Amino acid sequence: MSSLTTDVLIVGAGPTGLLLAGDLAARGVAVTVLERRGQESNLTRAFAVHARTLEQLDARGLADQLVATGQRLGELRVFGDVSIDLSRLPSRFPFLLVTPQYETEQLLEDRAKALGVDLVTGAEVVGLRQDADGVEVDVRGADGSTRVRRASYLVGADGVQSTVRRALGLPFPGHSAVQSVMLADVRLAEPPRDVLTVNGVRDGFAFIAPFGDGWYRVIAWDRRRQLPDDAPVDLDEIRVIARQALGTDFGMHDARWLSRFHSDERQAPRYRVGRVFLAGDAAHVHSPAGGQGMNIGLQDAANLGWKLAAAVTGHAPDGLLDTYHAERHPVGRMVLRTSGGLLRLAQLRPWLLRAFRNLVAGRVTRIGPAARRMAGVISGIGIRYAAPRGAHPLVGTRAPDVALAGDGAARLYEALRSGRFVLVARQAASIDAQVDVVTPAEPTTTMLVRPDGYVAWATDDPQATPDRAALAGWLRA
Ligand SMILES: Cc1cc2nc3c(=O)[nH]c(=O)nc-3n(C[C@H](O)[C@H](O)[C@H](O)COP(=O)(O)OP(=O)(O)OC[C@H]3O[C@@H](n4cnc5c(N)ncnc54)[C@H](O)[C@@H]3O)c2cc1C
Numbered sequence: 001m002s003s004l005t006t007d008v009l010i011v012g013a014g015p016t017g018l019l020l021a022g023d024l025a026a027r028g029v030a031v032t033v034l035e036r037r038g039q040e041s042n043l044t045r046a047f048a049v050h051a052r053t054l055e056q057l058d059a060r061g062l063a064d065q066l067v068a069t070g071q072r073l074g075e076l077r078v079f080g081d082v083s084i085d086l087s088r089l090p091s092r093f094p095f096l097l098v099t100p101q102y103e104t105e106q107l108l109e110d111r112a113k114a115l116g117v118d119l120v121t122g123a124e125v126v127g128l129r130q131d132a133d134g135v136e137v138d139v140r141g142a143d144g145s146t147r148v149r150r151a152s153y154l155v156g157a158d159g160v161q162s163t164v165r166r167a168l169g170l171p172f173p174g175h176s177a178v179q180s181v182m183l184a185d186v187r188l189a190e191p192p193r194d195v196l197t198v199n200g201v202r203d204g205f206a207f208i209a210p211f212g213d214g215w216y217r218v219i220a221w222d223r224r225r226q227l228p229d230d231a232p233v234d235l236d237e238i239r240v241i242a243r244q245a246l247g248t249d250f251g252m253h254d255a256r257w258l259s260r261f262h263s264d265e266r267q268a269p270r271y272r273v274g275r276v277f278l279a280g281d282a283a284h285v286h287s288p289a290g291g292q293g294m295n296i297g298l299q300d301a302a303n304l305g306w307k308l309a310a311a312v313t314g315h316a317p318d319g320l321l322d323t324y325h326a327e328r329h330p331v332g333r334m335v336l337r338t339s340g341g342l343l344r345l346a347q348l349r350p351w352l353l354r355a356f357r358n359l360v361a362g363r364v365t366r367i368g369p370a371a372r373r374m375a376g377v378i379s380g381i382g383i384r385y386a387a388p389r390g391a392h393p394l395v396g397t398r399a400p401d402v403a404l405a406g407d408g409a410a411r412l413y414e415a416l417r418s419g420r421f422v423l424v425a426r427q428a429a430s431i432d433a434q435v436d437v438v439t440p441a442e443p444t445t446t447m448l449v450r451p452d453g454y455v456a457w458a459t460d461d462p463q464a465t466p467d468r469a470a471l472a473g474w475l476r477a
Helices: 015-026 051-058 063-067 101-114 163-167 235-246 293-312 322-347 351-366 368-379 412-418 468-472
Strands: 003-011 031-035 071-073 075-079 082-085 096-098 118-121 123-130 135-141 146-156 174-188 197-201 204-210 216-222 252-267 276-278 421-424 435-438 446-449 455-459
Touching: 003 015, 003 135, 003 293, 015 031, 015 101, 015 293, 031 123, 031 146, 051 063, 051 293, 051 412, 063 101, 075 197, 082 368, 101 118, 101 293, 123 146, 123 163, 146 163, 146 293, 163 276, 174 235, 174 322, 197 235, 204 235, 216 235, 235 252, 252 322, 293 322, 322 368, 412 421, 412 435, 455 468
Parallel strands: 003 031, 003 146, 031 118, 146 276, 421 435
Antiparallel strands: 071 096, 075 082, 123 135, 135 146, 174 216, 174 252, 197 204, 204 216, 421 446, 446 455
């Protein structure tokens, strides 16, 4: 056994691990990603990239490239005539992007590699220990040999069956949300007009999304055929439920892949144990309704990256690393609740309940503040972190992408590409070596924005700048 040492080890090269790795490397942190798979790419599960994720990618100069790979949807159809209007989101991305998960992963992998991340494939983590100074893992290579790797910190981004979570002895409490969901990748003789096609009926639901290359992903659930995950899937089963839910099977043929799965709603009670963190599906999993799993994982990574980099480079004040769990665990809990609620609505059976659902939910999702709140939750734009008592109302919220004056960045999210804190202030004055100062093009609230695009401090007094007390929780002097 030989031992290799780095600053941060990330277990799992899914979307969560890849974004985190790039963020750490961009801040000069030495990162190794250990991925069990060989060269073959991850199975595409997610198709939805929401507005807040696109904003996070925009703050890394990646959003426009990803948007070019897919199709935009201004409205997310949940079932029947119930849909969530995204077109009025206060964002540069007032839509849901439909693009297969491998496009997101490819972009993040290319970025991580270009920034010098060491991505080791065919490397399965099989054991983990930590002490006061670091974390050690046993890694089994493709040839069966095992070697030890050590790092100051480790992040388990190793998916729902997380070896890291188990090695920490953490439970994963929750329950099964839906059984016997069928997946198929097919060609369609008569493709649908809508980008996403979805509906639920008495006996099940069906969903169709395009890969963009002539192939389509179909997800179907038949209430009357509840079988174990390993029961084979026949394309005819999917055709039947598609015809019931969508009125047609769109001439499905040539299935290149068929599978059956069940979906759980579970969440780890802690996202940090000592020097080890959990992120993405390793920390929380829920039904695919609302298409939020990958998005929430990417936002976990965006929250953790700058904090972990600050810890490695000696810039983290006491307690900064604990804010990762404090901020992201409640978001995971909320997503479990909303995606579970959407799924249960889609599964309601008696016709009366269904009529009630279509009437009430239809109103709720289209009109007024409730509609805006729903769009904010689903898109991630409405996520806010807890703020200290008496703080300005903007503290903890997502920073709006304000236009900037001067020769530098034209917008706040361009300025955030430095990976640093940004002070948006009319009276531009340097306050700390770790903070970039920019001037808004129009009068606006003075804001100190964290590297992940959330407001750390704000004031309506145009003369004021953050004092040491305001910075203390986020930056070490
Ligand atoms: C049918 C379906 C549809 C979905 N649709 C959407 C959607 O539209 N939008 C959305 O946001 N989300 C969706 N999701 C959820 C989304 O796919 C996941 O949330 C996302 O893939 C999680 O990313 P991750 O990086 O956390 O984990 P994963 O993508 O699971 O990646 C984990 C990686 O860790 C590796 N690994 C595991 N164990 C080890 C080990 N011991 N050592 C080394 N490597 C290891 C794995 O090989 C894998 O590459 C859907 C899920 C399903 C099932």
